[in-house]
Amino acid sequence: MNPVETGATWAIWLIVSPLAAALIAFLLPRVAAGIALVNAVFMTTAALALLDQVTEAPRCFALGGWGAPLGIDLYADTLSGVLLVVTSVVFLATLLYSRSYLARTAIGPLFWPISLFLHAALNALFLSADAFNLYVTLELLSLSAVALVALADETRAVAAALRYLLASIVASLAYLLGVALLYHATGVLDLAALAERVTWTPTTWAALGLMTAGLALKGALFPVHFWLPGAHSYAPSPVSALLSALVVKAPFYVLLRLWYAPFVGAPEVVANLLGLLGAVAIVWGSVQALRQERLKLLIAYSTVAQIGYLFLLFPLAQTRSALQGVTVFILGHALAKAAMFLAAGNIYQYLGHDRIRDLRRVARELPVTLAAFAVGGVCIMGLPPSGNFIGKWLLIEAAFEQGDWGWAVIIVAGGLLSAAYVFRVLGHAFTLGKKRAEGTGAPATMAWTAFGLALLALMLGLAAAPLIDIIGSPVAVAVAIAAVPAQ
Amino acid sequence: MPLLYSLAGIALFCIALRAVILATAPLRAILAVNVMSSGVFLVLVALARRTPGLMPDPVPHAMVITGIVVAVSATAMAIVLTQRLRAAAGTNTTEDAPRADP
Numbered sequence: 001m002n003p004v005e006t007g008a009t010w011a012i013w014l015i016v017s018p019l020a021a022a023l024i025a026f027l028l029p030r031v032a033a034g035i036a037l038v039n040a041v042f043m044t045t046a047a048l049a050l051l052d053q054v055t056e057a058p059r060c061f062a063l064g065g066w067g068a069p070l071g072i073d074l075y076a077d078t079l080s081g082v083l084l085v086v087t088s089v090v091f092l093a094t095l096l097y098s099r100s101y102l103a104r105t106a107i108g109p110l111f112w113p114i115s116l117f118l119h120a121a122l123n124a125l126f127l128s129a130d131a132f133n134l135y136v137t138l139e140l141l142s143l144s145a146v147a148l149v150a151l152a153d154e155t156r157a158v159a160a161a162l163r164y165l166l167a168s169i170v171a172s173l174a175y176l177l178g179v180a181l182l183y184h185a186t187g188v189l190d191l192a193a194l195a196e197r198v199t200w201t202p203t204t205w206a207a208l209g210l211m212t213a214g215l216a217l218k219g220a221l222f223p224v225h226f227w228l229p230g231a232h233s234y235a236p237s238p239v240s241a242l243l244s245a246l247v248v249k250a251p252f253y254v255l256l257r258l259w260y261a262p263f264v265g266a267p268e269v270v271a272n273l274l275g276l277l278g279a280v281a282i283v284w285g286s287v288q289a290l291r292q293e294r295l296k297l298l299i300a301y302s303t304v305a306q307i308g309y310l311f312l313l314f315p316l317a318q319t320r321s322a323l324q325g326v327t328v329f330i331l332g333h334a335l336a337k338a339a340m341f342l343a344a345g346n347i348y349q350y351l352g353h354d355r356i357r358d359l360r361r362v363a364r365e366l367p368v369t370l371a372a373f374a375v376g377g378v379c380i381m382g383l384p385p386s387g388n389f390i391g392k393w394l395l396i397e398a399a400f401e402q403g404d405w406g407w408a409v410i411i412v413a414g415g416l417l418s419a420a421y422v423f424r425v426l427g428h429a430f431t432l433g434k435k436r437a438e439g440t441g442a443p444a445t446m447a448w449t450a451f452g453l454a455l456l457a458l459m460l461g462l463a464a465a466p467l468i469d470i471i472g473s474p475v476a477v478a479v480a481i482a483a484v485p486a487q
Numbered sequence: 488m489p490l491l492y493s494l495a496g497i498a499l500f501c502i503a504l505r506a507v508i509l510a511t512a513p514l515r516a517i518l519a520v521n522v523m524s525s526g527v528f529l530v531l532v533a534l535a536r537r538t539p540g541l542m543p544d545p546v547p548h549a550m551v552i553t554g555i556v557v558a559v560s561a562t563a564m565a566i567v568l569t570q571r572l573r574a575a576a577g578t579n580t581t582e583d584a585p586r587a588d589p
Contacts, residue, residue: 132550132553136553139557143560143561150568155572155575155576158568158571161568162568162569162572165561165568166507166516166517166520166565169520169523169558170504170507170523173523173527176527176550177497177500177526177527179550180527180530180531180547181530181534183534183546183547183550187537
């Protein structure tokens with residue numbers, strides 16, 4: 001009972017502080033940037049403190065003193081802990097970057113409150129363990145994400161935002177219908193309680209199908225990734241970084257939670273189907289990335305491919321290394337992809353366009369920015385010592401442990417394809433050619449925040465051993481939800 | 488009776504899903520997702536009467552209220568985006584677009 005009270009403050013602050021900061025930033029636009037940065041620093045501290053607490057034992061917090069069956073509990077274990085930490089780190093770097101970025105664009109101060117709402121939604125999602133609460137946080141997340149995309153005042157960005165919004169409403173409704181059926185079958189919404197009561201009836205089957213399909217659409221799994229490239233590439237660059245690094249991971253996280261608790265006995269065929277779609281996503285996304293003419297679209301298609309790796313978890317879910325591998329992979333991809341989009345933003349502002357074939361001399365004129373892109377790219381390829389390397393390694397290990405070496409082939413092939421598209425960009429950037437008229441290089445903050453994130457992604461592999469230790473096994477994730485002391 | 492209502496809700500959901508997939512005009516898609524959400528809410532309300540003769544379960548009702556709030560905000564946002572698209576493009580894609588199906 002004791003740990004419940006000591007831990008509560010950090011989890012509550014992680015939700016209340018960005019919400020309060022968002023309101024202040026909305027009412028007082030002049031101090032918005034300052035408020036957002038102070039909040040980001042505070043969130044990083046709070047997330048680290050919470051991670052430290054949950055490393056001993058998972059915590060649950062009964063909001064307002066109402067216990068689980070009647071009230072809604074917040075819940076945190078090491079998986080949510082590491083995701084909260086990486087979220088706040090990416091936010092801190094991106095918001096620092098945004099201060100200089102926004103000064104050079106026409107995007108108004110509304111960026112600050114909306115990005116704070118996005119942060120609050122992400123934190124709340126990672127702290128939820130209740131099927132309906134997860135629906136609410138997913139909606140908060142989508143609405144703020146769409147609003148951020150629409151901040152880019154271009155027709156194609158608005159069109160992409162609208163498509164993103166419609167896709168995400170349809171996805172949420174499918175998920176909500178699934179929740180309704182699940183509630184009808186069991187009478188509870190709390191994931192731990194659901195895990196105890198689910199039996200495999202036609203109703204549960206339908207719920208599994210609807211919720212999985214909804215989350216796959218929201219998480220841009222092939223073939224329902226159609227909304228992602230536009231939304232992620234036409235958005236302002238700091239927004240692209242937040243969406244690709246963090247927002248697409250959220251629906252996957254919900255699916256993972258469902259998979260290890262209520263749907264733990266789900267039939268193998270569904271898991272294999274998800275894995276197969278993930279494998280196709282890896283190949284399709286990479287091939288599309290290779291064919292793009294514009295840098296930001298290339299990075300967006302790379303996200304489509306990288307999401308595929310996450311879904312390889314499901315066929316391998318019963319092995320310990322698969323869960324650890326996917327977790328490390330999520331963290332590595334979040335840092336590396338944010339770095340690449342921020343670097344692309346610098347290049348875009350410097351050149352006034354992001355056509356890959358016209359990138360000549362960029363390596364000489366924006367050295368730090370291009371270094372950030374290159375290091376981020378090396379991580380995406382999965383070369384050591386990056387976190388992505390460790391993640392892929394663990395996934396391959398899981399594939400062999402289970403005797404399904406086909407998944408391992410896909411993982412390696414995806415790495416080669418990503419090397420091809422990263423080198424294509426670097427090749428153009430290192431080409432020497434006619435000098436351009438003197439432009440101003442990227443401001444130091446914008447170059448170095450991107451580089452810092454890339455460096456963190458690369459160094460993640462060195463910190464992987466302690467990280468893997470605290471993530472634990474699939475059984476631990478499922479049991480931990482159930483084992484938290486009820487109030 | 489609850490079964491009939493929930494089946495009707497699921498039917499609404501499916502019909503509207505077809506409409507949103509086939510919609511060429513944003514306004515049509517926005518209307519379709521609203522019908523879809525009505526279908527989901529109907530299922531929730533119908534299934535709240537778990538045992539005949541007893542009081543209905545209040546939890547699904549609370550879920551419907553939350554769902555309505557979400558649906559209203561999402562609809563408002565979609566309409567704003569549609570208007571901005573129309574203003575930017577100068578063309579009226581919401582109403583005058585040629586339609587293949589009746």
